[in-house]
Amino acid sequence: MQPTVTPAEPSPKSTAPVNPNLLDSATTQLNSWTGQRRKVPLKLGSMFSEVFKTHSEAAAEQLFIGGTQTTTPSLATVSDSPVKPWLFARVLLIFALTIAILAGSYFLFxxxxxYISLIFMSALAVPFSLLMMFFEINTFRNISIFKVTKIFMVGGVASVLTTMVLYQLVSIQNLTVLTAILVAFIEETGKLVMIAYYVKRIQARFILNGLLIGAAIGAGFAAFETAGYAQDLGLSVLLVRSISSLGTHTLWGTINGAALVMVKGDRPLAGPMFRDGRFLRFFGLTIVLHALWDMPLPFEWVRIGLLIIVAWVTVLVLINAGLREIRTLRTGA
Known part of the structure; x- marks a missing residue:
């Protein structure tokens, strides 16, 4: 009699679930807050691939003329392709050249x-360049550079003023773990007030619009705050704050602006939207990032580096949600 042959059991290796890495888990969780539980591939090389390519001044001017009544594209022509900003790098280069000339004039002659010009241009360089990046990322091209600059200047100063008013309600003497949380809540709330004002004023209804408005408020706050610190502490603080501004107020404002518009959609802005769980998760995240940044904890630069990474991962997930929104709107249309 022939022996009975039983099929071999599949090895545990072939059936064991694949554990996602930490980054995939993070993007999956953050993306679930936007309504889609799926990991978001972060392709920074592709995103910034246009930075080192040659672009004409005409191409730059074409970007800057968007957002007017005659140059705002229709939804059907809005691109949902992965964003590839490049103009912001040219803006940063112009700032670097200007700062070098000012520094040479100050130190050599x-x-x-x-001195004052050197302080303000140095404080402005990184936040405003980041703002230009989010201006490019807003593929709807429905907010003009004039409006963006106005939000940056007026909204940025107003957010600082709002924060100063809120500081009158509390007494903070020394920066501790608890007071760092309080500072984070006050400053993020101060910026949120102005973000909400401009979201309502210009009737922003797309996630990428919220990214841009939040970036404008956050960049203005960062620039004016850094200029104030440099006035008190000298030029040495400019380099530190310029590097750290890659992951602070501009990005935190961007996250809150995108989250607010995400829950608002095309409806009028109303109080219950600020209690929406989707918004509160992102707003709470910015408060945590801000508080951890300010806390007097050890391993400062390691901590700052990790906080910058978390902020950028969150922003990239929201950019993905904004592009996904374009495809959803087209399907609905």
């Missing part, structure tokens, strides 16, 4: 009158 004792040009004391250049």
């Amino acid at each position: 004792d040009g004391e009158k250049m």
